Amino acid sequence: MLTTALVAVPPWVFIGLAALATYRIGGRKIGLLTLFGLLFLWNLRLWQATVETLVLVSLSTITALVIGIPVGIWFALSRRAWRTFSPILDMMQTLPSFVYLIPALPFFGLGAVSACFATIVFSVPPVIRLTALGIRNVPTELVEASDAFGGSTTQKLFKVQLPLALPTIMAGVNQTMMLALSMVVIAAMIGAGGLGRAVWQSIQRLEAGAGFEAGIGIVILAVILDRSTQALAARARPHGAA
Amino acid sequence: MSRIVLEGISKIFGSKQVEGVELIRQGKRKAEIAAACGAVVGLCDISFDIVEGEILTLMGLSGSGKSTLLRCMNRLVEPSCGRIMVGDVDVTRLGRKDLLAFRQKTFGMVFQHFALLPNRTILSNVGFGLELKNVPAARWNEAAMQAIELVGLKGWEAKYPHELSGGMQQRAGLARALAADAEVLLMDEAFSALDPLIRRDMQSELRDLQQKLKKTIVFVSHDLDEAVALGGRIVLMKDGEVVQIGQPEEIVARPATEYVARFVEHIDRAAVMRAGQVADRSAPVLQPTLTVAEARIRIAGEGGDAWLVADDDRRFVGCLLAARLAAARPSETVASLLEASGEAVAAESRLDALLARVAAEGCVAVVDPDGRLIGGVGSRDVVRALAAHSAESQAGDHPETSILQQTAGAERWTGASRNFPSTRSATKASTGSPTMALG
Missing domain, CATH: 3.40.50.300 (P-loop containing nucleotide triphosphate hydrolases)
Incomplete structure (x- = not known):
């Protein structure tokens, strides 16, 4: 699986590449943060767990985006869809996250798949909401300009609405990723591996020290992911809009 | 198409x-x-x-x-x-x-x-x-x-x-x-x-x-x-x-309703009105062949800074300043006293474009597209045209009727707008x- 492949990569290569990538996205500060943060986790002998968590979070986030962005576009364009499904989004966000573990178990059993499923359900609402919001907030005049020059619905979407909504959509991506990360420990309860499991085990065994280490690991990952997605969002912001 | x-x-x-x-x-x-x-x-x-x-x-x-x-x-x-x-x-x-x-x-x-x-x-x-x-x-x-x-x-x-x-x-x-x-x-x-x-x-x-x-x-x-x-x-x-x-000049001159009249009340009339509307059509026109004595008889009783001179075909020839006419000997002809500078303007020129010339020359000739003299715009005509505005707003509630009751100057320019292609x-x-x- 992907995790084994990534674990097989020597940690120093992985860390080097990750630092380079974040440097390119967000500049020197974020690059250095990534470099030292990951080196620290390697040093704590949490490397395997870190990679597992990273894979879980990225897979869930990507799936959530693949589902969430098109649904968000649909909600933005159809008032009726928005009115019908908005309460469902509210419910998804207000239910305690543990609840999502229950339907996942009978279908997928214990393990990473169930964990992924629960994470996706929990983390998809922000990207849907923010995609819809971003598209709806494109100034009417700009949408009208596309219409007035004879742009079709598709042209309007891809040339006007999506580019202008991109910063908001990227904020949604960031939020979704953070929610996915917040599910890491909870997902460990139904058999997901990674840093979450380390925390969960140390709670059960009352090993405060090990739990603290894994906890710090999650925080470091969270900061790296948050900073680099925010840097991406800032890049998506059109010139001039502050 | x-x-x-x-x-x-x-x-x-x-x-x-x-x-x-x-x-x-x-x-x-x-x-x-x-x-x-x-x-x-x-x-x-x-x-x-x-x-x-x-x-x-x-x-x-x-x-x-x-x-x-x-x-x-x-x-x-x-x-x-x-x-x-x-x-x-x-x-x-x-x-x-x-x-x-x-x-x-x-x-x-x-x-x-x-x-x-x-x-x-x-x-x-x-x-x-x-x-x-x-x-x-x-x-x-x-x-x-x-x-x-x-x-x-x-x-x-x-x-x-x-x-x-x-x-x-x-x-x-x-x-x-x-x-x-x-x-x-x-x-x-x-x-x-x-x-x-x-x-x-x-x-x-x-x-x-x-x-x-x-x-x-x-x-x-x-x-x-x-x-x-x-x-x-x-x-x-x-x-x-x-x-x-x-x-615009039509709407200002003849507002269809009271609402329109109020809407156009504060407009800069000089920018809207055209030379042809303002021109004094009844002012005497002198022929270049007249002698100064004959000209003085023709304009007796009329005031003004300058007189327009046109030939028998009503083609504009030039302007004659009142001061010059007064100073001339009776036997001179009008033609010999003409100002060289005076050039006629088209009827559709805007009034505000004329103001400087009216001030400098006393009277500016207005001609139709064929070059025939319509009349002259003197300082008095300008004041009349602009004053029609305040006359109207003083008349207050009934601008339609107030236009009919206006001074001679105002009647003249409402009449003159017949020159313009009528819009319904x-x-x-x-x-x-x-x-x-x-x-």
Whole structure:
């Protein structure tokens, strides 16, 4: 699986590449943060767990985006869809996250798949909401300009609405990723591996020290992911809009 | 082929379309319809023509329906009933696909807040209309560059909209509409967001462009001075109806209703009135062959700084200053005393363009297109024309009657507007004829 492949990569290569990538996205500060943060986790002998968590979070986030962005576009364009499904989004966000573990178990059993499923359900609402919001907030005049020059619905979407909504959509991506990360420990309860499991085990065994280490690991990952997605969002912001 | 004909256009907002249209057909008006069934009337049975190549200004206060009417023309707003012909095409009957194609071909639009895409350069913004037409990039780039040069933005094409001032952004907006090479430009309060100086520049540039390119322009504005500066006909709207259509000088001279009269009350008359309206037609005209003695008899009892001299054919020859006439010997002829500088102006010149000359020369001759003398504009005529304004506002409640009761000067210039191609009064246009196609 992907995790084994990534674990097989020597940690120093992985860390080097990750630092380079974040440097390119967000500049020197974020690059250095990534470099030292990951080196620290390697040093704590949490490397395997870190990679597992990273894979879980990225897979869930990507799936959530693949589902969430098109649904968000649909909600933005159809008032009726928005009115019908908005309460469902509210419910998804207000239910305690543990609840999502229950339907996942009978279908997928214990393990990473169930964990992924629960994470996706929990983390998809922000990207849907923010995609819809971003598209709806494109100034009417700009949408009208596309219409007035004879742009079709598709042209309007891809040339006007999506580019202008991109910063908001990227904020949604960031939020979704953070929610996915917040599910890491909870997902460990139904058999997901990674840093979450380390925390969960140390709670059960009352090993405060090990739990603290894994906890710090999650925080470091969270900061790296948050900073680099925010840097991406800032890049998506059109010139001039502050 | 871009003559636009509007026939019985109405727009009802909200769900009560059928009831609203039915009530409009019965001749009910906005307030009555709102009381009868609660429907909000945006436009009420509007019919008029837009001539190819003219600048037509839709005027009115906010909420009068002018922007809605503009958007009905390219169906950004769907009219509830009525017909819009552009050339031979009935826009209201086009299907979705044809409508998009027709918009691409026929309409360019300029927006109040520019509506430039912030993530694109000026060049790519200007080429936007062509890009939507799927014109190859190389060709739209070239057309966009031409349009950018035309509006005087050369050198800025690689910048982003936020790097430009408001006036320049609107030039880009105008260039976008020009690059699409549409036949009709729809301009929605295009200059309202600009500061006054830039605004005036843009108005005169738009006029120059229009003369060069011969586009039909429909301009929405709430500013009467702007409408006057653009120089075309004005369609005055109120509560979704057309109140009066005509040249600015006509509307100022003969307001159709009290509302129009109040609307035009504060206009700069010197900018609206034409030389032909102001010219004194009854003032004596001297022949160059007369002697000074004969001339003095002819003008006895009349006051003035200068006299006009024309031949028997009423062709203008020159001006004779009163001071010079007084100083001359009786046996001299008028011809020998003429001022060399005096040149006649055309009847349609604006009054404010003459003021300096009237002040300097005492009297400026006004001629018709054939070169025949209509009359002279002296300082007294100017004062009379401008004073008609205050006479009107003093008359107060009944401007229609006050015009009839006005001084000799005012009668003269209302009479003079017979010279101008008559545009039909809107009271006629908006009550509508029963034969009008509805729906």
